[in-house]
Amino acid sequence: MESRCENCIVRQFNSLRAMSKEELKKVSDSKTTKTVKKGEPLFEEGDKLNGVYCVRNGVSKLSKLSANGKDQIVKLASKGEVLGQRSVISQESTNLSAIAVDDMEVCFIPKESINNTLQKNPNFTLEVLRHMAHDLKEADDVIVNISQKTVKQRMAEAFLYLKNNFGEDADGFLALTLSREDISNVVGTATESAIRIISEFKKKGLIHTSGKKIGIKDERKLLEMVEGF
Amino acid sequence: MESRCENCIVRQFNSLRAMSKEELKKVSDSKTTKTVKKGEPLFEEGDKLNGVYCVRNGVSKLSKLSANGKDQIVKLASKGEVLGQRSVISQESTNLSAIAVDDMEVCFIPKESINNTLQKNPNFTLEVLRHMAHDLKEADDVIVNISQKTVKQRMAEAFLYLKNNFGEDADGFLALTLSREDISNVVGTATESAIRIISEFKKKGLIHTSGKKIGIKDERKLLEMVEGF
DNA sequence: ACAATTTACTGATAATTATCATATTTTTAA
DNA sequence: TTAAAAATATGATAATTATCAGTAAATTGT
Numbered sequence: 202m203e204s205r206c207e208n209c210i211v212r213q214f215n216s217l218r219a220m221s222k223e224e225l226k227k228v229s230d231s232k233t234t235k236t237v238k239k240g241e242p243l244f245e246e247g248d249k250l251n252g253v254y255c256v257r258n259g260v261s262k263l264s265k266l267s268a269n270g271k272d273q274i275v276k277l278a279s280k281g282e283v284l285g286q287r288s289v290i291s292q293e294s295t296n297l298s299a300i301a302v303d304d305m306e307v308c309f310i311p312k313e314s315i316n317n318t319l320q321k322n323p324n325f326t327l328e329v330l331r332h333m334a335h336d337l338k339e340a341d342d343v344i345v346n347i348s349q350k351t352v353k354q355r356m357a358e359a360f361l362y363l364k365n366n367f368g369e370d371a372d373g374f375l376a377l378t379l380s381r382e383d384i385s386n387v388v389g390t391a392t393e394s395a396i397r398i399i400s401e402f403k404k405k406g407l408i409h410t411s412g413k414k415i416g417i418k419d420e421r422k423l424l425e426m427v428e429g430f
Numbered sequence: 431m432e433s434r435c436e437n438c439i440v441r442q443f444n445s446l447r448a449m450s451k452e453e454l455k456k457v458s459d460s461k462t463t464k465t466v467k468k469g470e471p472l473f474e475e476g477d478k479l480n481g482v483y484c485v486r487n488g489v490s491k492l493s494k495l496s497a498n499g500k501d502q503i504v505k506l507a508s509k510g511e512v513l514g515q516r517s518v519i520s521q522e523s524t525n526l527s528a529i530a531v532d533d534m535e536v537c538f539i540p541k542e543s544i545n546n547t548l549q550k551n552p553n554f555t556l557e558v559l560r561h562m563a564h565d566l567k568e569a570d571d572v573i574v575n576i577s578q579k580t581v582k583q584r585m586a587e588a589f590l591y592l593k594n595n596f597g598e599d600a601d602g603f604l605a606l607t608l609s610r611e612d613i614s615n616v617v618g619t620a621t622e623s624a625i626r627i628i629s630e631f632k633k634k635g636l637i638h639t640s641g642k643k644i645g646i647k648d649e650r651k652l653l654e655m656v657e658g659f
Numbered sequence: 660a661c662a663a664t665t666t667a668c669t670g671a672t673a674a675t676t677a678t679c680a681t682a683t684t685t686t687t688a689a
Numbered sequence: 690t691t692a693a694a695a696a697t698a699t700g701a702t703a704a705t706t707a708t709c710a711g712t713a714a715a716t717t718g719t
Contacts, residue, residue, distance in 0.1 A: 265570075267578040268658055275570050287563045296567055319556055326555040327548055333562045334516045338525055340569035341494075341504050347576050348618030349496040352676070381697060389577030391677050396698060412685075413697085429497055581706070610667060620707050625668055641715075642667080 205229045206308075211257055214281025219328035220318060228314045236306050237261075243284060243299040243307060250295060252311040253285040259305030260367070260377055263297045264386060274386045275340070277302070277377070279367065286329065289315060302379065350427070352390045356398045357426040359388050360408060364417055374414040381413070434458045435537075440486055443510025448557035449547060457543045465535050466490075472513060472528040472536060479524060481540040482514040488534030489596070489606055492526045493615060503615045504569070506531070506606070508596065515558065518544060531608065579656070581619045585627045586655040588617050589637060593646055603643040610642070 206229040212218050220228065234257075237243055243254050246265055256278055263284070264274040275297060278284055288295040289312045318325045346355060360375070367377035379387070385395035399415070402408045407419045407426075417423065435458040441447050449457065463486075466472055472483050475494060485507055492513070493503040504526060507513055517524040518541045547554045575584060589604070596606035608616070614624035628644070631637045636648045636655075646652065 265574045265578075267574070269578075271578045273574045273577045275573055287566055290559055290563045291567070293567075296570060319559075320552055323549055323552040323555050326552050326559060330519055330548075330555060330559045330562060333559060333566060334519045337516055337562060337566045337569060338520070338522075340566060340573060341525060344504050344569060344572050344576065344618075345494045345496070345502045347573065348502045349494075349498075349500045389573075392696095393678080393698085394676060400698075621666095622668080622708080623706060629668075 204234075206232065209257070211255065211281040215255065215283050216325060216328040216332055217255070217283075219322070219325040221322065224314070224318045224322060224325070227317075228310055231314050232308045232310045234306065234308050236304065237301040239301050239304050241301050243301065243305075244295060245298040246296060247294050250285045250288045250312070252309050253283050253289055253315060254299070255308040255310060256280055256282050256284065257306040257308060259301060259303035259307075261299045261305060261307075262302050262383065262386075263299050265297050272386045273389055274383065275343070276336070277366070277387070279377075283332075286315075287333070290319070290329075302377070302383065347389050350429075352388060352394055353398055353401075354427050354429065355388045355390070356384075356395065356402070357407070357423040359384060360402075360415065360417055361420065361423055361427065364420075369416070372411075372416070374411065374416040378414050433463075435461065438486070440484065440510040444484065444512050445554060445557040445561055446484070446512075448551070448554040450551065453543070453547045453551060453554070456546075457539055460543050461537045461539045463535065463537050465533065466530040468530050468533050470530050472530065472534075473524060474527040475525060476523050479514045479517045479541070481538050482512050482518055482544060483528070484537040484539060485509055485511050485513065486535040486537060488530060488532035488536075490528045490534060490536075491531050491612065491615075492528050494526050501615045502618055503612065504572070505565070506595070506616070508606075512561075515544075516562070519548070519558075531606070531612065576618050579658075581617065581623055582627055582630075583656050583658065584617045584619070585613075585624065585631070586636070586652040588613060589631075589644065589646055590649065590652055590656065593649075598645070601645070603640065603645040607643050 206212060206217065206225050207222070217225065217228070237259070243261060244250060258280060260277055260279045261284060262274045263276040263278060264272050266272045278299070284299050285295065319329070346358065350358070363375045363377055363379075367375065370376050381396050381399070382392045384399075385392040388395060399408070399410065403410060405422075407417075407422050409416045409418050435441060435446065435454050436451075446454065446457070461484075466488070472490060473479060487509060489506055489508045490513060491503045492505040492507060493501050495501045507528070513528050514524065548558070575587065579587070592604045592606055592608075596604065599605050610625050610628070611621045613628075614621040617624060628637070628639065632639060634651075636646075636651055638645045638647050
């Protein structure tokens, strides 16, 4: 199942598309592909990364575990996203863990290929910069949301986010199925609180569920809820 | 009071130090210096920025106001920091307002100078990228803190942050004096809650105050509190 | 210097959210 | 397949935090 970066579709979604043919060839020659099973880590908080991970398939959560067992998810990364970039760029150990939420297929790209290109190809560097600017904006938005919105509003927002970013399956359920615990860790609340709100939303006809799958029933009302009506 | 970027000390703290002599000259020729009074905005949420602001003096808060009047401060920027970069890089309007917390002196650098250098000087781009990587890490830490720590812990952390980043004056008070409201907006809590906790910390001998000035009395205990003891 | 306005503070109370306990359902693995 | 483990669900309660109301102190502008 090995393949060349030059032909890889996910490259279209990330900064690797700004690489020259030769640079891409080098990356392709040095990369290794690996599969990560659901629940397994790509890397963990504090690790020194020797490269970055390019997601080909599946979804990873970037999160940090606190002393009292709370795990805050900062970002969900899927196809095309590059993980570990920040750590490689600042030459520090990671502040977040990356754990597979799905079975994943990722490529590991040694940092040398990245660093070299960063120093020589301004287009690539600028492209990476643009992605990072986007991530920073999103992170700022999360900060503002957590502190200004109620748990209920953030739950509503999370469902809309999941629909917009990962889509729905044939039966109208969110394509990315997260455990209740993961949902609560995205939203930043206790698992029981998240479950309660799911029940409430179900009663109100905003969502429907089947096992752990969740489907959005009334997007408008969810949106209104996010806005505070 | 006009001066040349080439001789500016604050440049040492930001990405402009990676510019070539000629690039810097261009920036210097196109920049304008302006003063911003305490409480006045450099720019506001939704503005399209035609350049970036380089802080020479004073402190600015980057924040977002919610519908119900809550203002979450995402970052405090002082000497040497460049504001508006993200917006210029992603060519979007800003998602945050920048308001002077102090009287400020800033340089406005038109985006053309920045964009040109970004496309031509990989060292500069990489330097900007490193700064942004740092900001992103800080933002992630804020997210985790808000959701995993209590208001009391975040208050303690805020005081330590203010000491470490802005220092103390001759009398041992935090050099950056924020209103109670601003403190509560950094921490992400109600103003009354912040005030209550300040009173409590005072009683416990962790801090002392004089008017709106706050001094740290027992750094160790504050640290322990942040860690959850 | 003084009235007006803003900011700081305190108490009482309400609302939100977390925690603990426990039951039920689902998933996992022998 | 079936016992064990894990995840989901719900109720009762506690803890945290916000809101409202009102007073005191500090700042501001004239």
